[in-house]
Amino acid sequence: MKHCEGCEGCKIDKKLEDIKDKYKDVKGGIIGALHEVQDTYGYISTTAQKYLSKELNVPMSEIYGIITFYSRFSLTPKGKYNIQVCMGTACYVKGSEKVLNRFKEKLGIDEGQTTEDGKFSLEAVRCIGACGLAPAIVINKEVYGKMDVKKVDELIEEYTKK
Amino acid sequence: MDIKELNKVKEKNLKLLANKRIMVCSGTGCTSSKSDVLLANLKKAIKISGVKNLSVEKTGCFGFCAKGPIVVIDPDEIFYEMVKPEDALDIVNSIIEGKIIDRLLAEEKEQLVKKWHELNFYNKQERIALKNCGKINPEKIEEYIALDGYQALYKALNMSRDEVINEINLSGLRGRGGAGFPTGRKWQFTKEAESDIKYVCCNADEGDPGAFMDRSILEGDPHSVIEAMTIAAYAVGAKQGYIYVRAEYPIAVERLTIAINQAKEKGLLGKNIFGKGLDFQLELRLGAGAFVCGEETALMNSIEGKRGEPRPRPPFPAVKGLFEKPTLLNNVETYANIPKIILNGGNWYSKIGTEHSKGTKVFALGGNINNVGLVEVPMGTTLREIVYDIGGGIPGGKRFKAAQTGGPSGGCIPAEHLDTPIDYESLNKIGSMMGSGGLIIMDESKCMVNLAKFFLEFTVDESCGKCPPCRIGTKRMLEILTRITEGKGKEGDIEKLEHLAENIKKASLCGLGQTAPNPVLSTLKYYRDEYEAHIKEKRCPAGECKALTQVHIDPEKCKQCGICAKNCPVGAIDGEVRKGPFKINQEKCIKCGICITKCPFKAISK
Numbered sequence: 044m045k046h047c048e049g050c051e052g053c054k055i056d057k058k059l060e061d062i063k064d065k066y067k068d069v070k071g072g073i074i075g076a077l078h079e080v081q082d083t084y085g086y087i088s089t090t091a092q093k094y095l096s097k098e099l100n101v102p103m104s105e106i107y108g109i110i111t112f113y114s115r116f117s118l119t120p121k122g123k124y125n126i127q128v129c130m131g132t133a134c135y136v137k138g139s140e141k142v143l144n145r146f147k148e149k150l151g152i153d154e155g156q157t158t159e160d161g162k163f164s165l166e167a168v169r170c171i172g173a174c175g176l177a178p179a180i181v182i183n184k185e186v187y188g189k190m191d192v193k194k195v196d197e198l199i200e201e202y203t204k205k
Numbered sequence: 206m207d208i209k210e211l212n213k214v215k216e217k218n219l220k221l222l223a224n225k226r227i228m229v230c231s232g233t234g235c236t237s238s239k240s241d242v243l244l245a246n247l248k249k250a251i252k253i254s255g256v257k258n259l260s261v262e263k264t265g266c267f268g269f270c271a272k273g274p275i276v277v278i279d280p281d282e283i284f285y286e287m288v289k290p291e292d293a294l295d296i297v298n299s300i301i302e303g304k305i306i307d308r309l310l311a312e313e314k315e316q317l318v319k320k321w322h323e324l325n326f327y328n329k330q331e332r333i334a335l336k337n338c339g340k341i342n343p344e345k346i347e348e349y350i351a352l353d354g355y356q357a358l359y360k361a362l363n364m365s366r367d368e369v370i371n372e373i374n375l376s377g378l379r380g381r382g383g384a385g386f387p388t389g390r391k392w393q394f395t396k397e398a399e400s401d402i403k404y405v406c407c408n409a410d411e412g413d414p415g416a417f418m419d420r421s422i423l424e425g426d427p428h429s430v431i432e433a434m435t436i437a438a439y440a441v442g443a444k445q446g447y448i449y450v451r452a453e454y455p456i457a458v459e460r461l462t463i464a465i466n467q468a469k470e471k472g473l474l475g476k477n478i479f480g481k482g483l484d485f486q487l488e489l490r491l492g493a494g495a496f497v498c499g500e501e502t503a504l505m506n507s508i509e510g511k512r513g514e515p516r517p518r519p520p521f522p523a524v525k526g527l528f529e530k531p532t533l534l535n536n537v538e539t540y541a542n543i544p545k546i547i548l549n550g551g552n553w554y555s556k557i558g559t560e561h562s563k564g565t566k567v568f569a570l571g572g573n574i575n576n577v578g579l580v581e582v583p584m585g586t587t588l589r590e591i592v593y594d595i596g597g598g599i600p601g602g603k604r605f606k607a608a609q610t611g612g613p614s615g616g617c618i619p620a621e622h623l624d625t626p627i628d629y630e631s632l633n634k635i636g637s638m639m640g641s642g643g644l645i646i647m648d649e650s651k652c653m654v655n656l657a658k659f660f661l662e663f664t665v666d667e668s669c670g671k672c673p674p675c676r677i678g679t680k681r682m683l684e685i686l687t688r689i690t691e692g693k694g695k696e697g698d699i700e701k702l703e704h705l706a707e708n709i710k711k712a713s714l715c716g717l718g719q720t721a722p723n724p725v726l727s728t729l730k731y732y733r734d735e736y737e738a739h740i741k742e743k744r745c746p747a748g749e750c751k752a753l754t755q756v757h758i759d760p761e762k763c764k765q766c767g768i769c770a771k772n773c774p775v776g777a778i779d780g781e782v783r784k785g786p787f788k789i790n791q792e793k794c795i796k797c798g799i800c801i802t803k804c805p806f807k808a809i810s811k
Contacts, residue, residue, distance in 0.1 A: 071508055071510030074493060078491055109512055113513070132572070136571070137572070137573075170414040170415060172420050186237035188238070191797075
């Protein structure tokens, strides 16, 4: 495995230690700890996995099993702008598939991938509950509703300039 | 806190609730439409105006999500829709002047409607689970207490455990998560299980796409769930509870966290509650994006910090559940009904609804319908009433084609069954199911084969992989469906689908697999001709399947204006203005349909 040094997610820093302390004595706390690592660093590095495995006494194989089972956890960093296209039924009925396809086409990436410049990553996500605004997408927590192919183009342009 | 203190808080806050208050919907839908900015602006406007006895409060979902953000001025219940952040000053000024802003009122049948409950949308609704949504600030426990909050808990603690369970049994309440198991019996089983440690859990892993009632309850009235779980803990003999909530619901998580802390501070959670010897602790656990965790045994594995894979049943959770101890698990909406049942009695509740389905059900109305939103109706209300009277019908003058209930586990209801009363039995009879309450309406432009494919894609993606019938079977079904929608369907495909469906239903380990073929089976039942058209005639009757659809410009109707070409996002329309009819380059066309909607002469069609 390629050894990676220097990026934020690979160091055992104070934040990681705090997460460990918080979940050390919680029954079944590993998922909670992984949530916080994911939120803090944007992904779960091998370093963090090894550290939590040792400190929380959960085998590495199990941690890897958990990370790959749950879609919220990621082993690689996401793009600067994470585009999530809601694929709930309400959005689907109103054309979210076209919206997703347009993003794929325009960005040249598939779901779950990141553009080469690290600017955009694309995800098809489960119902975000903004059914009144269907079809809806989320870019870094900002919700955009009533999407269509044209709006996709405009948003990509807007975010590329940012 | 004892009952005297509780009543004191109640009286004091009941008076405060009678003051002029601007209630701003702060559910996920309205927040996405900037109701949080509006809230901040309203606060500023009040400060600037210096007016006294006027406050602005966050509140839970009003349900009328299509017209969000919603603002209601209490106590007069003036209902404003589609309010923008810049309307804040006008609203505050109008209240000071004692006026109503007409432009923000809802319009029904060319008449302006002033009050919340005068809207047709609310006429046929009966709000029990959503009783406090829109009325209180969910981040203030005092407001919950003002509207009889925690009185049911006090009442229950003065009853015997059997008496509490008896009231639930009398009410006829059934699980609102989908399967409809009698709630009282679940409580009874857990109570009877012998163990020194028991758990009470709440399933808030609302995974069905298009269903958001549990989220709205947690966002709008988190204390009702906490109170109900505490009552359940007393009845079954548990000291520890867990709420398993989706991490995709950040607002719900935040409000629950606040609510649990407030309940602890007031001594309504913790040790010796109301001095009656009940100890109960409550913890939140976050889901991490796995649909299967909505299945009860998978959910428990996930709380234990494992992969959310289901376990074989029996043993049932009531006997051996979380951490191998007897566990009671109900969903959010089920719990939200409990305090009112305890306060008003099981008999009161059992008078609402039909013979075997008591009470009300909350539905998330979405898709091709005018009034997208959350509605709570008595069981037995017909689909027609929900779609046309409450939902306001189908937009764009299109025809109703189907309603989908039960998400990826449910089925489609065609127009011929619009008058079916919605309850557990009736829906099962016509090949659908109640499910958790997602109700997606589809108009004639929707292809039913493609819809079945959409749900199968979902289950294939979410199948945990533990048992082969679900893991492999659903994948084979999806391959066949994909083939059909791409125009490569073969004779015998329909029969193969049916054969696979039957076996997956029989042989899968958990509810996910056992119900996964339902969307295919129910669309086959009512729309078999559409499947056949795809396979035999290589035609998609609804014009949705790309490979089987072409968009054409009628050269006789084309006025050569070029609007279509200007709006085409992929430059697939060739031609020059006033130099002959425009033409669509079929190789470039992505069938998005924008040209069809933009053509002023209706010259373009599929």
